[in-house]
Amino acid sequence: MKKVxxxxxxxxxxxxxAKELLGKFIISNAGKDEVSLMINEVEAYTGPDDLAxxxxxxxxxxxxxxxxxxxxxxxxxxxxxxxxxxxxxxxKGFPAAVLIRGAGDIHGPARLTNFLKIGKExxxxxxxxxxxxxxxNRGVIIKPGQIKKTPRIGVDYAGRVWAQKPLRFLLRxx
DNA sequence: GCAGTGATCATA
DNA sequence: ATGATCACTGCC
Numbered sequence: 001m002k003k004v005x006x007x008x009x010x011x012x013x014x015x016x017x018a019k020e021l022l023g024k025f026i027i028s029n030a031g032k033d034e035v036s037l038m039i040n041e042v043e044a045y046t047g048p049d050d051l052a053x054x055x056x057x058x059x060x061x062x063x064x065x066x067x068x069x070x071x072x073x074x075x076x077x078x079x080x081x082x083x084x085x086x087x088x089x090x091x092k093g094f095p096a097a098v099l100i101r102g103a104g105d106i107h108g109p110a111r112l113t114n115f116l117k118i119g120k121e122x123x124x125x126x127x128x129x130x131x132x133x134x135x136x137n138r139g140v141i142i143k144p145g146q147i148k149k150t151p152r153i154g155v156d157y158a159g160r161v162w163a164q165k166p167l168r169f170l171l172r173x174x
Numbered sequence: 175g176c177a178g179t180g181a182t183c184a185t186a
Numbered sequence: 187a188t189g190a191t192c193a194c195t196g197c198c
Protein backbone atom coordinates (compact mmCIF):
# COMPACT_ATOMS: atom_id res chain seq x y z
CA MET A 1 0.00 0.00 0.00
CA LYS A 2 1.40 3.33 -1.10
CA LYS A 3 -0.66 6.44 -0.86
CA VAL A 4 0.64 9.96 -1.42
CA UNK A 5 -0.41 12.30 1.39
CA UNK A 6 -2.48 15.09 -0.13
CA UNK A 7 -3.42 18.58 0.94
CA UNK A 8 -6.38 17.34 2.99
CA UNK A 9 -3.96 15.41 5.22
CA UNK A 10 -2.10 18.61 6.06
CA UNK A 11 -5.18 20.85 6.27
CA UNK A 12 -5.67 20.08 9.96
CA UNK A 13 -4.16 21.37 13.24
CA UNK A 14 -0.35 21.08 13.33
CA UNK A 15 -0.41 18.92 16.44
CA UNK A 16 -2.60 16.30 14.73
CA UNK A 17 -0.60 16.36 11.52
CA ALA A 18 2.66 16.03 13.47
CA LYS A 19 1.49 12.94 15.34
CA GLU A 20 0.11 11.33 12.20
CA LEU A 21 3.31 11.93 10.24
CA LEU A 22 5.08 9.45 12.51
CA GLY A 23 5.36 6.18 10.60
CA LYS A 24 4.70 7.88 7.25
CA PHE A 25 7.47 8.13 4.65
CA ILE A 26 9.26 11.11 3.18
CA ILE A 27 10.40 10.49 -0.39
CA SER A 28 12.84 12.52 -2.46
CA ASN A 29 13.75 11.89 -6.06
CA ALA A 30 15.65 15.11 -6.50
CA GLY A 31 18.90 13.15 -6.80
CA LYS A 32 19.39 10.39 -9.35
CA ASP A 33 18.08 7.73 -7.00
CA GLU A 34 14.82 7.87 -5.09
CA VAL A 35 15.29 7.99 -1.33
CA SER A 36 12.55 7.09 1.13
CA LEU A 37 12.75 7.24 4.90
CA MET A 38 10.20 6.58 7.63
CA ILE A 39 9.55 9.67 9.72
CA ASN A 40 10.25 9.15 13.41
CA GLU A 41 10.64 12.61 14.94
CA VAL A 42 8.59 15.80 14.41
CA GLU A 43 7.59 19.01 16.16
CA ALA A 44 4.37 21.03 15.86
CA TYR A 45 4.35 24.83 15.61
CA THR A 46 0.71 25.46 16.22
CA GLY A 47 -0.13 29.00 15.12
CA PRO A 48 0.14 32.75 15.73
CA ASP A 49 -0.29 32.36 19.51
CA ASP A 50 2.56 29.86 19.73
CA LEU A 51 5.51 32.01 20.83
CA ALA A 52 7.93 29.41 19.49
CA UNK A 53 6.37 29.64 16.01
CA UNK A 54 8.16 32.08 13.71
CA UNK A 55 4.78 33.35 12.54
CA UNK A 56 3.92 34.59 16.05
CA UNK A 57 5.96 37.70 15.17
CA UNK A 58 3.76 38.40 12.17
CA UNK A 59 3.95 37.88 8.46
CA UNK A 60 7.40 38.62 7.06
CA UNK A 61 9.30 37.64 3.96
CA UNK A 62 10.59 34.54 5.66
CA UNK A 63 7.33 33.36 7.20
CA UNK A 64 4.84 34.20 4.45
CA UNK A 65 4.61 30.62 3.19
CA UNK A 66 3.29 29.56 6.60
CA UNK A 67 0.35 31.90 6.04
CA UNK A 68 -0.48 30.10 2.81
CA UNK A 69 -2.41 26.86 2.28
CA UNK A 70 -1.49 23.50 3.80
CA UNK A 71 0.82 21.01 2.16
CA UNK A 72 3.53 23.48 1.15
CA UNK A 73 7.13 23.34 2.33
CA UNK A 74 8.49 26.01 4.65
CA UNK A 75 12.27 25.76 4.39
CA UNK A 76 14.50 28.25 6.17
CA UNK A 77 18.17 28.76 6.98
CA UNK A 78 19.36 29.12 10.57
CA UNK A 79 22.62 29.55 12.51
CA UNK A 80 24.39 30.39 9.28
CA UNK A 81 24.71 26.70 8.42
CA UNK A 82 21.52 24.68 8.63
CA UNK A 83 18.38 24.22 6.56
CA UNK A 84 15.16 23.27 8.36
CA UNK A 85 12.32 21.44 6.62
CA UNK A 86 8.72 22.11 7.62
CA UNK A 87 5.31 21.42 6.08
CA UNK A 88 2.58 24.05 6.40
CA UNK A 89 -0.62 22.87 8.07
CA UNK A 90 -4.13 24.25 8.53
CA UNK A 91 -6.18 26.77 6.62
CA LYS A 92 -4.81 29.47 4.37
CA GLY A 93 -4.28 32.56 6.52
CA PHE A 94 -3.61 30.54 9.67
CA PRO A 95 0.17 30.13 10.09
CA ALA A 96 1.23 26.76 11.47
CA ALA A 97 3.67 24.06 10.43
CA VAL A 98 5.33 20.79 11.35
CA LEU A 99 9.12 20.51 11.54
CA ILE A 100 10.52 17.20 10.29
CA ARG A 101 13.37 16.40 12.69
CA GLY A 102 14.20 12.78 12.00
CA ALA A 103 13.53 9.94 9.54
CA GLY A 104 15.10 6.56 9.01
CA ASP A 105 18.59 6.53 10.49
CA ILE A 106 18.91 10.29 10.16
CA HIS A 107 18.40 11.98 13.51
CA GLY A 108 18.43 15.77 13.50
CA PRO A 109 16.62 18.30 11.31
CA ALA A 110 19.75 19.71 9.67
CA ARG A 111 21.20 16.26 9.06
CA LEU A 112 17.97 15.31 7.32
CA THR A 113 17.99 18.29 4.96
CA ASN A 114 21.67 17.68 4.33
CA PHE A 115 21.01 14.03 3.51
CA LEU A 116 18.06 14.81 1.24
CA LYS A 117 19.84 17.79 -0.35
CA ILE A 118 17.02 20.12 0.61
CA GLY A 119 17.64 23.86 0.42
CA LYS A 120 15.82 27.07 -0.31
CA GLU A 121 14.64 25.82 -3.70
CA UNK A 122 11.95 23.81 -1.89
CA UNK A 123 10.62 26.76 0.09
CA UNK A 124 7.08 27.52 -1.09
CA UNK A 125 6.75 24.33 -3.16
CA UNK A 126 3.96 21.87 -2.50
CA UNK A 127 4.58 18.33 -1.30
CA UNK A 128 3.92 16.24 -4.39
CA UNK A 129 5.90 13.81 -6.55
CA UNK A 130 6.08 16.30 -9.42
CA UNK A 131 8.18 18.56 -7.18
CA UNK A 132 10.59 15.77 -6.21
CA UNK A 133 9.73 15.70 -2.50
CA UNK A 134 6.57 14.24 -0.98
CA UNK A 135 5.05 12.01 1.71
CA UNK A 136 3.45 8.59 1.55
CA ASN A 137 1.39 6.37 3.80
CA ARG A 138 2.82 2.89 3.32
CA GLY A 139 0.50 1.20 5.77
CA VAL A 140 2.64 1.35 8.90
CA ILE A 141 0.34 1.43 11.92
CA ILE A 142 1.49 3.49 14.91
CA LYS A 143 -0.25 2.89 18.22
CA PRO A 144 -0.61 5.74 20.72
CA GLY A 145 1.71 3.92 23.12
CA GLN A 146 4.54 4.08 20.60
CA ILE A 147 4.53 7.87 20.55
CA LYS A 148 6.73 9.71 23.02
CA LYS A 149 6.00 13.39 23.69
CA THR A 150 8.54 15.93 24.94
CA PRO A 151 8.97 19.70 24.88
CA ARG A 152 10.37 21.06 21.64
CA ILE A 153 14.12 21.50 21.18
CA GLY A 154 15.82 24.89 21.16
CA VAL A 155 12.80 27.04 21.94
CA ASP A 156 13.61 28.20 25.48
CA TYR A 157 13.22 31.79 24.31
CA ALA A 158 9.46 31.21 23.86
CA GLY A 159 8.63 31.63 27.54
CA ARG A 160 7.70 28.99 30.07
CA VAL A 161 4.30 28.01 28.78
CA TRP A 162 5.09 27.57 25.11
CA ALA A 163 8.63 26.29 25.61
CA GLN A 164 7.38 23.47 27.81
CA LYS A 165 4.35 22.31 25.85
CA PRO A 166 4.80 18.69 24.72
CA LEU A 167 4.72 19.36 20.99
CA ARG A 168 7.67 17.17 19.99
CA PHE A 169 6.68 13.65 18.99
CA LEU A 170 8.99 10.67 18.50
CA LEU A 171 8.60 6.97 17.89
CA ARG A 172 9.94 4.78 20.66
CA UNK A 173 12.44 2.02 19.87
CA UNK A 174 13.99 3.56 16.81
C1' DG B 175 31.07 23.29 26.98
C1' DC B 176 30.78 26.27 22.99
C1' DA B 177 32.37 28.22 18.23
C1' DG B 178 31.00 28.70 13.69
C1' DT B 179 28.10 30.89 10.19
C1' DG B 180 24.98 34.12 7.43
C1' DA B 181 19.92 35.26 6.50
C1' DT B 182 16.58 37.93 8.57
C1' DC B 183 14.46 41.58 10.99
C1' DA B 184 14.22 45.84 13.85
C1' DT B 185 16.21 50.11 14.56
C1' DA B 186 18.08 54.29 12.58
C1' DA C 187 24.11 50.59 7.72
C1' DT C 188 24.53 48.07 11.96
C1' DG C 189 23.59 44.71 15.53
C1' DA C 190 21.01 40.87 17.78
C1' DT C 191 19.10 36.69 17.21
C1' DC C 192 18.67 32.05 15.79
C1' DA C 193 13.25 25.51 15.52
C1' DC C 194 21.69 23.20 15.07
C1' DT C 195 25.82 20.35 14.74
C1' DG C 196 30.31 18.77 15.66
C1' DC C 197 34.28 19.12 18.01
C1' DC C 198 36.62 20.28 22.50
